[in-house]
Amino acid sequence: MEDQKWIRIAELERQSGVSRRTIHFYLQNELLHAPHKTGKTMSYYDEEHLRELRLIKDARKKGLPIAAIRKQIIALKKNVRGENDASKPSTDEPVKHRLPKKDRARKTRERILDIGSHLFRNKGYKQTKISDITTALNVGKGTFYFYFSDKKALFLECVPRIFNELFATGWERIKKIDDAKKRLEIRAQMVLPVIKEFCAILQLSKEAMETSDPKIQALGKMTYHSIRRPIESDIENGIRQGIFRKTDPKIAAAVFIGIMESLKTLHVFDHQAISPAVWETVSQLILSGLIINSN
Numbered sequence: 001m002e003d004q005k006w007i008r009i010a011e012l013e014r015q016s017g018v019s020r021r022t023i024h025f026y027l028q029n030e031l032l033h034a035p036h037k038t039g040k041t042m043s044y045y046d047e048e049h050l051r052e053l054r055l056i057k058d059a060r061k062k063g064l065p066i067a068a069i070r071k072q073i074i075a076l077k078k079n080v081r082g083e084n085d086a087s088k089p090s091t092d093e094p095v096k097h098r099l100p101k102k103d104r105a106r107k108t109r110e111r112i113l114d115i116g117s118h119l120f121r122n123k124g125y126k127q128t129k130i131s132d133i134t135t136a137l138n139v140g141k142g143t144f145y146f147y148f149s150d151k152k153a154l155f156l157e158c159v160p161r162i163f164n165e166l167f168a169t170g171w172e173r174i175k176k177i178d179d180a181k182k183r184l185e186i187r188a189q190m191v192l193p194v195i196k197e198f199c200a201i202l203q204l205s206k207e208a209m210e211t212s213d214p215k216i217q218a219l220g221k222m223t224y225h226s227i228r229r230p231i232e233s234d235i236e237n238g239i240r241q242g243i244f245r246k247t248d249p250k251i252a253a254a255v256f257i258g259i260m261e262s263l264k265t266l267h268v269f270d271h272q273a274i275s276p277a278v279w280e281t282v283s284q285l286i287l288s289g290l291i292i293n294s295n
Helices: 009-016 020-028 047-061 066-084 101-123 130-137 141-147 151-175 180-209 214-240 249-270 276-288
Strands: none
Touching: 009 020, 009 047, 020 047, 020 151, 047 066, 066 101, 101 130, 101 141, 101 151, 101 180, 130 141, 151 180, 151 214, 180 214, 180 249, 214 249
């Protein structure tokens, strides 16, 4: 470690402009190489992590999915290794390194999740078929069913990834704001551009909670609560701050979500564009019943 400049995650956040939560997401999805661990909760990061984060940020701005970004990083590292090893004698036969069976299974599962998340975002839940996923991965359907019981189970596991891709920037804005009213406004503004995906996630969560499979039920509840609880928390804070009138935060959060869902119906049946004027109406409906002094 003496020859390397190591930094803690707080410094990595500061230098890269990427949140801790997003860094952990990238680590879990192998877009970043593992940090140097010196204890159970103590890790150090290096200059390569900063370079990888810059590459990821540029790729995200271009709209690339996680799977494509990972391929880009792997290709870049191969090129670097090739330059570093240019002086070494080459061999006619390529060296093939097979991953241990457990690692191969984990990587296959991750690839299914990556492709699934990309397709669900771009085609929606109903239009995405299992055959789309297996064709993209060049595997048989048996491989898919080895890891996931059905499309619904896959979608529920893709939801956290989709949420992170859709709302990571908004989460960073919200973290810096204490005003509960402003936080709710930002949450609504985050949803409007991706209302289709937002409603698809909500609908699948409801379907999952109505199934007989306890595991799928639990995933559905967890997904719905991950949407509702932050809104409840903002409403509770608004009541404590004296901004919002005393009300049941759970019911108020459910109404907030219901209003956002209704916009999808308006868009589908009346072809109403989600314009600034629509947002103004939504803002009034959501906040007028909560704010103590609406003036």
